[in-house]
Amino acid sequence: MPSAPPVAAPPALPGYRHVYSGKVRDLYQPLDGSAEVLVVASDRISAYDWVLPTTIPGKGAVLTALTLWWFDRLADLVRTHLISADDVPPAVRGRAMRCRRLQMVPVECVARGYLTGSGLADYRTSGGVCGISLPAGLIDGSRLPEPLFTPASKAPHGEHDENISFADVVALVGADEADALRATTLAVYARAEQVARERGLVVADTKLEFGHAEPGGPLVLGDEVLTPDSSRFWPAEQWQPGRAQPSFDKQYVRDWLTSPASGWRRDSGAPPPPLPEEVVERTRDRYLEAYRRLTGSSLPLGA
Numbered sequence: 001m002p003s004a005p006p007v008a009a010p011p012a013l014p015g016y017r018h019v020y021s022g023k024v025r026d027l028y029q030p031l032d033g034s035a036e037v038l039v040v041a042s043d044r045i046s047a048y049d050w051v052l053p054t055t056i057p058g059k060g061a062v063l064t065a066l067t068l069w070w071f072d073r074l075a076d077l078v079r080t081h082l083i084s085a086d087d088v089p090p091a092v093r094g095r096a097m098r099c100r101r102l103q104m105v106p107v108e109c110v111a112r113g114y115l116t117g118s119g120l121a122d123y124r125t126s127g128g129v130c131g132i133s134l135p136a137g138l139i140d141g142s143r144l145p146e147p148l149f150t151p152a153s154k155a156p157h158g159e160h161d162e163n164i165s166f167a168d169v170v171a172l173v174g175a176d177e178a179d180a181l182r183a184t185t186l187a188v189y190a191r192a193e194q195v196a197r198e199r200g201l202v203v204a205d206t207k208l209e210f211g212h213a214e215p216g217g218p219l220v221l222g223d224e225v226l227t228p229d230s231s232r233f234w235p236a237e238q239w240q241p242g243r244a245q246p247s248f249d250k251q252y253v254r255d256w257l258t259s260p261a262s263g264w265r266r267d268s269g270a271p272p273p274p275l276p277e278e279v280v281e282r283t284r285d286r287y288l289e290a291y292r293r294l295t296g297s298s299l300p301l302g303a
Contacts, residue, residue, distance in 0.1 A: 010026040010040070010042070011091055011092070013028055013038070013089045013091060013092065014089060015030060015031055015032070015089070016028035016029065016030055016031065016038055016089065017029050017030075017031060019037075023044065023046035023051050024041060024042055024044050024045070024046060024060075024063070024229060025039055025040060025041055025042065025223075025224075026040045026042060027039060027040070028040065029101075035100070035101050036083055036098055036099060036100055036101055037098075037099050037100075037101045038088065038089075038092075038096055038097070038098055038099075039096065039097045039098075039099050039223075040060070040092045040095060040096045041059075041060035041061075041063040041064045041095045041096070041224065042055070042059075042060050042095075043055040043056055043057055043058065043059045043060050044059075045059060045229075045250060045253060045283070047250060047253050047254050047257055047272065048254065048257065048266055048272070050271055050272050052253070052272055052274075052275060053271070053272075053273075053274050054274045054275040054280060056280055056283050056284050056287065057280075057284060058284060058287075058288070058299075059284065059287055060095035061094045061095045061299065062227070062228070062287045062288060062290075062291050062299060063095070063224050063227045063228075063229060064085065064094065064095045064096065064097060064224075065094070065291065065295075065299055066224075066225075066226065066227045066228075066290070066291055066294065066295070067097070067224045067225045067226075067227060068082070068085055068097070069294065069295050070192070070225045070226045071221075071225065073191065073195055074188055074191060074192075074221065074225070077184070077187050077188060077191060078184055078187070078188060078219065078220070078221045079213075079218060079219070079220045079221065080220065080221045080222070080225075081099040081100045081102055081211070081213075081220050081221065081222040081223075082097055082098075082099055082100075083097075083098040083099055083100060084097070084098045085097045085098070099222070100213050100220065101213075102211025102212060102213055102220055102222050103211050103212050103215070104154075104209060104210070104211040104222065105173060105177070105181065105209070105210045105211055105212075105219075106153075106154050106172060106173070107151050107152070107153070107154060107164075107169055107172060107173065107181060107210075108151060108152040108153070108154055108161050108207055108209065109149070109151055109181050109182075109184075109185040109207065109208040109209065109210060110149070110150045110151060110152055110185075110205060110206070110207050110208075111147055111148070111149060111150070111185050111186055111188070111189035111205060111206055111208070112129065112144060112147065112148045112150050112204070112205040113143065113144055113147045113148075113189065113193055113202075113203065113204060113205065114141060114142065114143050114144060114202065114204040114205065114232075114234075115129075115134075115138050115139075115140065115141065115142045115143075115144060116140055116141055116204055116205070116232065116245070117205065117232070118163060119148075119150060119163075119205070120140055122163055123138060129148060129150050129163070130148070130149075130150040130151065130163050130164065130165050130166070131165035131166065131167070132148055132150070132166075139241050139242045140241065140242060140243065140244065141204075141239065141240065141241035141242060141243065141244075141245050142241045143241075147186055147189050147190065147193070149166065149181075149182040149185050149186055150163060151163070151164055151165075151166070151168070151169050151181070152164060152207075153168075166178060166182065169181065169182075180219055181210060181219070184210070184219055184221075185208055188206075188208060188221070188225075188226075189203070189206060192206060192226050192231075195294075196233065196294060197236060199293050199294055199296070200235065200236050200237065200293060201233050201234065201235065201236060201248070201290075201293055201294065202233070202234040202235070202236050202239055202245075203226070203231055203232070203233060204231075204232035204233070204234055204245070205231065205232050206226055206230060206231035206232075207230045207231070208221065208223075208225065208230075209221075209222050209223040210222060227290075228248055228249035228250060228286065228287050228290050229249070229250065231249065232245075232247060232249055232251070233247060233248040233249055233290050233293075234246065234247055234248075235248070247286070248286045248287070248289055248290035248293070249286065249287075249290070250283065252279065252282055252283050252286060253275065253279060253283055256275070256276075256279050257272050
């Protein structure tokens with residue numbers, strides 16, 4: 001199913017050439033030919049493999065600021081693609097990063113500490129997740145006996161990533177690379193889970209992307225990291241297995257889209273409708289609250 005087109009064309013930036021737009025980010029290459037890329041987080045939001053026709057004001061700034069905050073806290077675990085978030089064009093300052101250009105690994109690296117989402121669906125049909133057997137009797141929101149590396153294929157833009165087994169990862173990238181991806185993903189998750197729990201948040205799961213700056217070089221953490229777009233954050237004091245958890249991520253948007261109020265059905269083939277103002281505001285508030293809870297400070301944004 002193809003995603004709806006972005007709501008607006010990415011801006012032209014002096015000294016850069018636009019090369020790609022994903023669901024949320026726009027990528028630019030410098031005209032001087034240097035081996036870097038400008039990663040710009042837009043205010044677009046996606047759900048169910050569609051780019052929605054409504055933006056969430058300030059969302060790109062939250063994603064960028066939170067990614068930078070996490071990069072600082074992961075620096076001893078893994079290299080990142082960040083060069084600078086300061087020396088960027090004024091038009092995108094606050095939501096752009098100059099980054100090393102990477103050859104990306106063709107695997108979505110997912111760590112799960114709790115059972116929900118596609119992991120729960122897998123468990124209900126197979127008794128495990130990504131080929132990893134789990135105890136019987138787990139329910140939505142259950143804490144897993146230990147965090148799991150549950151990779152997914154990187155589907156073409158507009159299509160849905162599919163959970164795959166560790167053996168599939170080995171077939172794609174080789175045993176050594178697969179071991180490194182699993183170990184690094186779980187190390188990042190363990191650090192994030194500890195940091196977030198100290199601040200009253202549960203990291204239920206998170207998706208990471210890695211690449212290489214040079215052939216045969218070490219893994220480099222790329223893209224965004226531990227944001228409400230790529231992770232499920234739950235308030236620890238309200239965690240209660242057996243029900244949908246309150247969250248500081250885009251689950252609020254997903255829930256509205258699948259409610260009778262939206263008038264939209266996932267299997268209809270039609271693009272989702274625009275989001276009501278109330279859904280936009282409450283989603284924005286959740287992103288800002290995730291930032292505040294994690295960092296201990298508020299992110300100043302324009303109205």
